[in-house]
Amino acid sequence: xxxxxxxxxxxxxxxxxxxxxxxxxxxxxxxxxxxxxxxxxxxxxxxxxxxxxxxxxxxxxxxxxxxxxxxxxxxxxxxxxxxxxxxxxxxxxxxxxxxxxxxxxxxxxxxxxxxxxxxxxxxxxxxxxxxxxxxxxxxxxxxxxxxxxxxxxxxxxxxxxxxxxxxxxxxxxxxxxxxxxxxxxxxxxxxxxxxxxxxxxxxxxxxxxxxxxxxxxxxxxxxxxxxxxxxxxxxxxxxxxxxxxxxxxxxxxxxxxxxxxxxxxxxxxxxxxxxxxxxxxxx
Amino acid sequence: xxxxxxxxxxxxxxxxxxxxxxxxxxxxxxxxxxxxxxxxxxxxxxxxxxxxxxxxxxxxxxxxxxxxxxxxxxxxxxxxxxxxxxxxxxxxxxxxxxxxxxxxxxxxxxxxxxxxxxxxxxxxxxxxxxxxxxxxxxxxxxxxxxxxxxxxxxxxxxxxxxxxxxxxxxxxxxxxxxxxxxxxxxxxxxxxxxxxxxxxxxxxxxxxxxxxxxxxxxxxxxxxxxxxxxxxxxxxxxxxxxxxxxxxxxxxxxxxxxxxxxxxxxxxxxxxxxxxx
Numbered sequence: 001x002x003x004x005x006x007x008x009x010x011x012x013x014x015x016x017x018x019x020x021x022x023x024x025x026x027x028x029x030x031x032x033x034x035x036x037x038x039x040x041x042x043x044x045x046x047x048x049x050x051x052x053x054x055x056x057x058x059x060x061x062x063x064x065x066x067x068x069x070x071x072x073x074x075x076x077x078x079x080x081x082x083x084x085x086x087x088x089x090x091x092x093x094x095x096x097x098x099x100x101x102x103x104x105x106x107x108x109x110x111x112x113x114x115x116x117x118x119x120x121x122x123x124x125x126x127x128x129x130x131x132x133x134x135x136x137x138x139x140x141x142x143x144x145x146x147x148x149x150x151x152x153x154x155x156x157x158x159x160x161x162x163x164x165x166x167x168x169x170x171x172x173x174x175x176x177x178x179x180x181x182x183x184x185x186x187x188x189x190x191x192x193x194x195x196x197x198x199x200x201x202x203x204x205x206x207x208x209x210x211x212x213x214x215x216x217x218x219x220x221x222x223x224x225x226x227x228x229x230x231x232x233x234x235x236x237x238x239x240x241x242x243x244x245x246x247x248x249x250x251x252x253x254x255x256x257x258x259x260x261x262x263x264x265x266x267x268x269x270x271x272x273x274x275x276x277x278x279x280x281x282x283x
Numbered sequence: 284x285x286x287x288x289x290x291x292x293x294x295x296x297x298x299x300x301x302x303x304x305x306x307x308x309x310x311x312x313x314x315x316x317x318x319x320x321x322x323x324x325x326x327x328x329x330x331x332x333x334x335x336x337x338x339x340x341x342x343x344x345x346x347x348x349x350x351x352x353x354x355x356x357x358x359x360x361x362x363x364x365x366x367x368x369x370x371x372x373x374x375x376x377x378x379x380x381x382x383x384x385x386x387x388x389x390x391x392x393x394x395x396x397x398x399x400x401x402x403x404x405x406x407x408x409x410x411x412x413x414x415x416x417x418x419x420x421x422x423x424x425x426x427x428x429x430x431x432x433x434x435x436x437x438x439x440x441x442x443x444x445x446x447x448x449x450x451x452x453x454x455x456x457x458x459x460x461x462x463x464x465x466x467x468x469x470x471x472x473x474x475x476x477x478x479x480x481x482x483x484x485x486x487x488x489x490x491x492x493x494x495x496x497x498x499x500x501x502x503x504x505x506x507x508x509x510x511x512x513x514x515x516x517x518x519x520x521x522x523x524x525x526x527x528x529x530x531x532x533x534x535x536x537x538x539x540x541x542x543x544x545x546x547x548x549x550x551x552x553x554x555x556x557x558x559x560x
Contacts, residue, residue: 120410
């Protein structure tokens, strides 16, 4: 087990501190227990990297301790995990694929509005929030070339807008040609997307925008590690025991009637490599 | 409070509900400044969505406290706008819009109507300020938007979009004052098709006729842009008299059909038109 190998590389005091921390997490239950379990099952990176990660956790045990009431050691876990978020194996076989990312429509509309505001002089668009949301709805399944001229600015804005913050998780379809969209046709409903991608922190009953995109050549897809999802998402994240061979993770749908989806993680990128049209998964 | 909170939100809800006023102020301010991320889903996001997700499940007293703190933070920002990073202000304004914070609209309208106050605020934040006012607007605010369209041409498009929802009759009139400003014309062009197609079937022709007569009074370039918007959304089909151009017409119609299928009508227009009638 990579965890045991990495743990064995720690010096005695680090090992004791780590054990003490993980024991505390395990007995706390909930997210903390799942985080401990995820670390034990980590297979997404080399032993050397995992050793360094475990050493960092051990050294920061005081700030990672569970001290209810409160939402847990989320900020410390994120800060300590930061160097390891994208430290997983390079997901080499999948670099050329079209990746997929689902974002709540209302959330992405806010992202897009910030782009529109911040680039007002070049984009010339100051739409109100409802118009932004309705325009995104109107653009579903519409090719850029077929879009009325007044909407062209939205494509420009989407290309400038980040597809996520910090570590960006993306899915892909393993058994399709490299040019194909990761989203099945007909499009899945919002509940199915939320469940199959394990987007547990999103409230149920909301629409998603489904993006398809390629990664820029200087952005490598990586196998997610336990550090990648941050603290609260530990409860929906499960390490892939076959990650070293498969070179990707698997989502863990809370409702097992949906199949897990392959997933990778990459650094923040804008939407310049989006493959239009956008799609919607409706609630 | 809304039904049973999703399990992932419980820790965050318990934390927020346990905060006294000062502690809640410090926490919310830290969230907006991106210095804290304590809620489920917050770690890889701006602060707004996670707070919006949790808010409906808070106890009423905690909801009221969140409103009060946001109001205080708005005051603090207005007192010292240069001390706040733009992203934090955008988050504050987006949050006030999403949670419909009582009193926020009036305060922001007052800011918008006070040039000396507005002049010290980063210009790139103005769309966010007006977007928040827009999200909280109703029919009683129609004069604010009509006035804004006349006074600030670059925001005339947004004003038109709001008017199509809160006062459709006034929206048509506002087109008359539309400046030849790319941002304003674009904003109107994006909302105009739904203004027409959102009217009740028996009134659609008369609304379209009224819109066209107003468009005819505009400068040629602006009028052409708005007519094109209506044509491309198939609200207005131009008579094509080129006999050998059937394929082109067919392609245009298919294109327009595809677009209209994706166009969701503004939900409350029928009701507003019915009331007006």
